[in-house]
Amino acid sequence: MLLAAGAALAGGLIPGPASASSHREAPLIAADPTVDNTDLYAFVSPDKHDTVTLVANFFGFQEPNGGPNFYPWATDAHYDINIDNDGDAKPDLTYRYVFSTDDRRKNNTFLYNNGEVTSINDENLLFRQNYSIQLMDHHSGKSQYVVQNARVAPSNTGPASMPDYRTLRDQAIAKVYGGGVSYAGPSDDAFFADLRVFDLLYGGNLSEVGQDTLRGYNVNTVALQIPSHMLALKGDAKRNPNIGIWSDTERQSLKLAPGSAKAEGPFVQVSRLGNPLVNEVVSPAGLKDAFNGLTPDKDHTVQALLDRVNVPELPQLIEKIYQIKAPDTPRADLVEIFLTGISKKVGGPINVDLNSQVNNMDVDKNEFVPSEMLRLNMSVMPAAQPNRLGVLGGDTQGFPNGRRLTDDVVDIAVQAMEGAAQSGQLVEALATGDKVDANDVAFEQRFPYVAVPSNAAVNSAVQTKIENKASAFASIPTAAFVGGALGALVLVAGAVWMWRKRPTKARHRNNRPW
Amino acid sequence: MLEPPFLEPETVGLRRWWPVVALLAGIATILSVTVLSARSEPVADAPTNTHVSRQTALAQSVAKLQATLRKLPGDAPAWAQLGSSYVEIARITVDPTYYAKAQGALDRSLTLRPDGNGPALMGMGALANARHEFALARDWGQKAAVAAPHTAEVYGVLADALTQLGDDTGSADAVQKMLDLKPNVSSFTRASYYFEMHGRDDDAQSAMNRALGAAGAPDEIAYSRYYLGELAFNTGRLDEADSQYTQGLAVVPDDPALTEGHAKVLAAQGKADDALKLYRVLVTRAPLPQYILEYAELLDANGRSSRDQYAILAQQQRLLEAQGATDDLTAALVAADHGDKAEALRRAQAEWGRRQSVFVADALAWALHVNGRDAEAAQYAEKAAALGWNNALFAYHRGMIAYSLGQLGDAEKYLDTALRTNPHFSVPHAPTAQKTLTQLRSAR
Numbered sequence: 001m002l003l004a005a006g007a008a009l010a011g012g013l014i015p016g017p018a019s020a021s022s023h024r025e026a027p028l029i030a031a032d033p034t035v036d037n038t039d040l041y042a043f044v045s046p047d048k049h050d051t052v053t054l055v056a057n058f059f060g061f062q063e064p065n066g067g068p069n070f071y072p073w074a075t076d077a078h079y080d081i082n083i084d085n086d087g088d089a090k091p092d093l094t095y096r097y098v099f100s101t102d103d104r105r106k107n108n109t110f111l112y113n114n115g116e117v118t119s120i121n122d123e124n125l126l127f128r129q130n131y132s133i134q135l136m137d138h139h140s141g142k143s144q145y146v147v148q149n150a151r152v153a154p155s156n157t158g159p160a161s162m163p164d165y166r167t168l169r170d171q172a173i174a175k176v177y178g179g180g181v182s183y184a185g186p187s188d189d190a191f192f193a194d195l196r197v198f199d200l201l202y203g204g205n206l207s208e209v210g211q212d213t214l215r216g217y218n219v220n221t222v223a224l225q226i227p228s229h230m231l232a233l234k235g236d237a238k239r240n241p242n243i244g245i246w247s248d249t250e251r252q253s254l255k256l257a258p259g260s261a262k263a264e265g266p267f268v269q270v271s272r273l274g275n276p277l278v279n280e281v282v283s284p285a286g287l288k289d290a291f292n293g294l295t296p297d298k299d300h301t302v303q304a305l306l307d308r309v310n311v312p313e314l315p316q317l318i319e320k321i322y323q324i325k326a327p328d329t330p331r332a333d334l335v336e337i338f339l340t341g342i343s344k345k346v347g348g349p350i351n352v353d354l355n356s357q358v359n360n361m362d363v364d365k366n367e368f369v370p371s372e373m374l375r376l377n378m379s380v381m382p383a384a385q386p387n388r389l390g391v392l393g394g395d396t397q398g399f400p401n402g403r404r405l406t407d408d409v410v411d412i413a414v415q416a417m418e419g420a421a422q423s424g425q426l427v428e429a430l431a432t433g434d435k436v437d438a439n440d441v442a443f444e445q446r447f448p449y450v451a452v453p454s455n456a457a458v459n460s461a462v463q464t465k466i467e468n469k470a471s472a473f474a475s476i477p478t479a480a481f482v483g484g485a486l487g488a489l490v491l492v493a494g495a496v497w498m499w500r501k502r503p504t505k506a507r508h509r510n511n512r513p514w
Numbered sequence: 515m516l517e518p519p520f521l522e523p524e525t526v527g528l529r530r531w532w533p534v535v536a537l538l539a540g541i542a543t544i545l546s547v548t549v550l551s552a553r554s555e556p557v558a559d560a561p562t563n564t565h566v567s568r569q570t571a572l573a574q575s576v577a578k579l580q581a582t583l584r585k586l587p588g589d590a591p592a593w594a595q596l597g598s599s600y601v602e603i604a605r606i607t608v609d610p611t612y613y614a615k616a617q618g619a620l621d622r623s624l625t626l627r628p629d630g631n632g633p634a635l636m637g638m639g640a641l642a643n644a645r646h647e648f649a650l651a652r653d654w655g656q657k658a659a660v661a662a663p664h665t666a667e668v669y670g671v672l673a674d675a676l677t678q679l680g681d682d683t684g685s686a687d688a689v690q691k692m693l694d695l696k697p698n699v700s701s702f703t704r705a706s707y708y709f710e711m712h713g714r715d716d717d718a719q720s721a722m723n724r725a726l727g728a729a730g731a732p733d734e735i736a737y738s739r740y741y742l743g744e745l746a747f748n749t750g751r752l753d754e755a756d757s758q759y760t761q762g763l764a765v766v767p768d769d770p771a772l773t774e775g776h777a778k779v780l781a782a783q784g785k786a787d788d789a790l791k792l793y794r795v796l797v798t799r800a801p802l803p804q805y806i807l808e809y810a811e812l813l814d815a816n817g818r819s820s821r822d823q824y825a826i827l828a829q830q831q832r833l834l835e836a837q838g839a840t841d842d843l844t845a846a847l848v849a850a851d852h853g854d855k856a857e858a859l860r861r862a863q864a865e866w867g868r869r870q871s872v873f874v875a876d877a878l879a880w881a882l883h884v885n886g887r888d889a890e891a892a893q894y895a896e897k898a899a900a901l902g903w904n905n906a907l908f909a910y911h912r913g914m915i916a917y918s919l920g921q922l923g924d925a926e927k928y929l930d931t932a933l934r935t936n937p938h939f940s941v942p943h944a945p946t947a948q949k950t951l952t953q954l955r956s957a958r
Contacts, residue, residue: 032698034730059730069732069765076727107757110764251728253697254705254721256690268697286632286662293664293695 033059034074035249037273038219039191042245042374042402045225046382047446051180053225054081054095055405055450056247056273060189062218065457068110070155071186071220073099073129077251078267079222084244085233087357089297089371093231094136096143097184097222099152102128112157118164120151120171128154131184133176133224150174153185156218156453165452173447180226187221187450188441189214193410194434210435216458223448228378233362240360241379242341244371245402246274246296269293274373275338275400276409296371299339305372309334314417324429327419337400337416339370342391349422354391355401376402388437392420405443405450410434567768568733572603593623594633601641608801608830610837616641632662639671643678645839648869651675655688666696673704677711680871682901699725699734703741710745711872713902719745736766743775747782748906750936755779770800778808782938786816797823803830803844810852811941824852842868846877850884851942859885872898872908880911888918906932906939910947917950926954 038060045051058079062071073079078098082091104126105111115124133147153172156165174182195213233240250267272292287304299305312334315326327333336348341356345365353359355375358368383397388408390398392415399407400416411433418427441451579596583589597620604612620641623634635658642651655672662668669692676685689708692701702725709718722745726738739762746754759775766772773796780789793809810823831845842861849858862881865874879894895912898905913928929951938944 031731031734032696032728033734034728066732069735072730074728074730076724110761251697253693254702254724256686256693256705256708268694270696270698286630286665289662289666289695290664 032270034072034220035077035079035251035271036060037247037249037271038189039276040245040247040273040374040403041190041405042243042376043404044228044376044378044380044382044397044402045447048225049381050228051225052228052231052243052376052378053223053447053449054245055190055221055223055448056081057187057190057219057221058249059220060191060217061214062186062189062220062453063458064156064216064218064454065158066155067157068112070112070127070157071218072101072127072155073131073152073184073220074249074251075099075101075129077249077270079247079249081222081224081245081247083231084246084296084371084373085231085240085242085357085360087242087244087360087363087368089244089299089369089373090138090295091136092138092233094138095146095224096134096136097131098134099129099131099184100149102130104128112155113161116160117154117157117162117168120153120168125154128152133182135178144177146177147174147182150182150184153183155186156455159455162455165455169452176224176226179230180224181447182225183221183223183448185221186218186453187448188439188452188454189217189219190405190439190443190450192408192436192439194436209432212436212440215440216454216456218453221448221450223450225447232378233357233360236362237378240357240362242355242357242360242375242377244274244296244341244357244373244375246272246373248272248295269295276374276403276413278338278372291372296373297369299371300369309338312417315419318418318430322429324418324427327422331419333419333422334416335370337421338372340368341375342400342421354396374403375400389415389426392416392426406438408433408437410436569603569606572599572606575599576603588626590623590627590631591633593619593626594631594637597623597634598637598640601637601644605644606800608803610834610839613641613645613837613839630661632658632665632668635661636665636668636671639668639675643671643674645837646678646841646843647839648675648678652679652681664695666692666698666701669695670700670704677707678871678873679869680874697724697728699729699738702728703737706741706745710748711901711903713904715745715749715904732765736762736769736772738762739765740769740771740775743772747775747778747938748936749904750934750938752779752782752938768799770796770802770805773800774805774808778938781812781941786812790816790818801826801830803827803841806830807848808941815941815945824848843874843877846881850877850881855881855884870897872901872903875900876905876908876911879915883911883915883918888915891915892919904935906935907943909935910939910943913947914950917954922954922957926951929954 036058037056039055039057041053041055043053045053056079058073059071075098078096080097081095083093084090085092109126112127113122113124114126116122117125129152130149131147131152132145132149134143135146136143151172151174153169154162156162162168169183169185172183172185176182191214192212193214194209194211196209196211228237228241229235231237231243248269249271250269253266253268270292272294274296278291287308290302291305294302310330310332312331318324319326332348333350336342336346336350340346340348341358342348342350342352342354343356343359344351344353345358346356355377356368357363357375358365380397380401383395385395386404386406387393387395387398388406388411389395390404390407390412391401392412398404399409399412403409414430414433415421415426418430420426439451441454443449443451576596576599579592579599582592583596586592597616597618600612600616600619604610604616616637620634620637623637624631627634635654639651639654639658642648642654651671652675655668655675658665658668659672669688673685673688673692676688686708689701689704693705695701702721706718706721706725709715709721722738722742726735726742729735729738739758743755743758743762746752746758755775756779759772759779762769762772763776773792777789777792777796780786780792790809790812793805793812797805797809806823806827810820810827813820813823827848831841834841842865846858846862846865849855849861859881862874862878866878875894876898879891879898882888882891882894892912892915895908895915898908899912909928909932913925913932916922916928917925929947932939932947933944933951939947
């Protein structure tokens with residue numbers, strides 16, 4: 001999720017000069033929401049243990065009543081999901097999504113649909129998008145289309161337009177050549193958190209929590225379910241069960257120099273996301289911007305990044321305000337979580353073999369390069385009773401071993417920053433966390449697992465109590481939701497963000513406001 | 515100097531000094547959430563547009579930041595963000611008192627974090643640009659680039675300053691850096707402007723098409739549509755301009771710039787009453803000097819009183835200057851056409867002393883011309899053409915100067931160019947250009 005400075009200023013760009021026509025101005029922070037990575041998930045599929053499901057979300061804070069344009073995918077960008085299975089911090093496989101628009105509105109109408117849409121190819125659906133996935137094998141240098149011209153599930157334009165969205169959504173599940181299934185389209189934002197918790201954490205008051213700031217918003221989702229052996233090094237998920245995953249988006253630039261304004265030159269990486277914890281580490285904004293343009297193989301060369309991992313700012317702030325002693329630095333435990341994966345072989349304080357590629361039997365430890373990415377051990381089978389605190393709750397299938405939709409990364413992150421991963425003990429004083437322990441809408445039992453997108457305005461969303469086994473809390477005060485997506489950004493703007501990536505504006509980047 | 519109370523609750527858009535009913539309109543804007551009226555076509559769900567106006571969004575953001583800063587007064591990034599938000603509000607509401615507030619917040623941020631404070635340095639650059647202190651903006655922008663070399667927006671601030679300063683190579687470098695860090699609506703639009711200023715109209719169009727292609731959020735789409743509309747309007751393609759502005763308004767119905775585009779098109783189509791009605795709504799909602807000037811000129815052309823509008827412009831200028839900002843460029847042009855000619859020249863010369871860009875060369879040329887100093891005017895008009903910009907107004911100025919100098923061949927050439935480029939380039943001046951051109955041709 002994105003927050004942030006940019007978000008506050010975003011919403012987009014205001015056109016128009018402030019003075020006479022000679023001076024063309026634009027808002028300070030440029031949002032680019034369509035290509036903004038908000039979340040990445042990776043988990044062994046609970047109903048198909050020999051497959052992995054990867055979910056990448058983009059373009060956050062979508063107010064469901066977002067007409068007439070709603071929330072299209074960028075057609076001038078690459079959306080990439082990368083896999084590093086040999087631990088050299090370079091992609092071994094890339095699933096590259098490219099979207100195209102099939103706009104049947106022409107100049108006759110602005111309507112997304114001009115009647116009820118009962119199937120994904122209903123003639124009433126005027127604005128359509130399709131996508132293809134190219135699987136790039138970086139070792140062989142070969143690439144092939146594994147999904148071609150599949151239908152993107154449309155934005156949910158309302159209960160009368162799309163009375164049975166689930167049918168449309170299911171029709172958008174495509175087969176992947178070589179094995180697996182794929183979905184691209186909107187979903188209810190799976191991230192759940194009270195984004196005010198960081199602001200108030202520093203305010204020394206943990207009482208105003210319990211409200212899922214993302215309630216009611218949708219996101220754009222790509223979900224990919226692939227047989228595990230296809231992602232593993234040498235195709236052997238038994239010998240090499242550990243993979244690293246990150247998503248990135250890129251767009252071609254433009255050259256001013258004489259010639260032309262054609263799109264040319266290399267694609268520029270504009271957004272990147274691996275581990276949801278990374279945002280706290282890479283704040284402040286200057287480093288965050290650098291990080292967004294960085295490929296993982298370069299992470300270990302950026303001293304500022306390494307310093308931020310080894311000497312993180314958040315524990316110091318928590319100590320100042322709550323007098324909870326910050327763990328001693330340098331934080332080798334965070335280096336394990338962020339940069340190497342948890343393994344006995346990396347010499348860190350978390351002496352457990354969990355998810356590092358260095359544990360793959362066919363990986364040479366000397367070739368291993370630390371980098372920031374999500375790391376999943378595909379041999380850890382789905383837990384019968386998933387614990388939202390993941391590994392810290394004794395559930396080794398959970399975050400930071402990959403990330404499931406139900407993992408409470410906010411609470412996990414606070415605990416991890418306070419040293420819980422190396423001590424093996426939750427920090428009691430912070431144990432209740434943000435009191436948002438689950439998504440307001442239940443996830444599904446089968447692919448794509450994310451919930452169908454909402455069709456009701458965020459303002460109208462009814463607040464319901466979220467039961468928390470660990471603590472009983474009194475009824476949550478129904479907060480006055482400031483209208484619209486940007487209203488939610490108000491709530492988070494200024495807050496220190498952990499775990500989320502940023503965009504700028506309009507539902508944008510979640511970064512610490514600068 | 516009175517310490518600005520920048521932690522006081524904000525009532526964004528409150529135009530206290532205005533004699534018109536802007537206050538109510540402003541508050542209505544802040545509080546309103548735009549909803550498209552239900553369409554007449556049979557459709558299952560009336561398309562609703564809950565696009566929150568930018569002003570509302572900013573006001574909310576400011577309120578949140580203020581609350582944070584009351585609790586955590588040491589939060590340097592929040593101060594920087596508050597400062598930048600104030601700059602943004604100043605730009606939208608044309609309320610220059612926000613410059614002082616922005617200054618206060620940004621100063622505080624820099625005091626708390628004096629080294630490597632990219633966001634505050636960038637905010638200072640944006641503030642300087644907004645106050646038209648372009649040399650200062652360049653300096654701040656360069657410091658910001660050192661502190662945050664991977665932040666694309668820093669190069670946007672620099673590019674804007676360098677363009678206004680007339681540093682052509684410098685601004686090209688900055689725009690290219692911005693493109694190489696973040697190719698998006700913001701950087702593509704700046705590239706388009708660069709191309710347009712250099713007479714590369716096809717490239718300007720391509721770049722703007724790329725901007726639209728990269729646009730996703732409603733405001734990005736509105737922004738791209740506006741500048742696509744402008745490119746079309748400025749090259750005389752009225753239908754295309756109309757189409758772009760209209761498509762933009764379908765996405766953000768109350769967008770001020772798109773509304774101005776629409777009003778301009780109505781005027782060019784001869785629908786004066788409709789245009790005047792729309793301008794009136796526009797200037798009440800978004801009192802930008804450019805809009806007020808266009809409204810005034812249209813009133814003049816239709817025999818209506820424009821006195822109030824010029825009074826408002828003058829008042830805005832005074833308030834701007836009271837806040838330490840200057841806009842001698844605009845003031846010079848307005849004065850040359852509608853006010854005191856001596857003042858026009860004084861201001862244009864003052865601005866030329868500060869920066870020697872094509873914008874100022876053109877303004878100085880025209881100011882000299884209205885003061886009867888055409889030989890000198892011609893030299894500056896030539897400087898204004900140095901980049902190759904196919905700018906109809908510049909060509910018109912150059913043509914009228916040549917005409918005054920008795921250089922009839924040149925006069926005909928430049929006036930013809932002006933009208934071919936955009937027959938609707940100016941409500942008061944296009945008719946003059948046409949009359950003069952007709953005269954020149956019949957005299958041949």
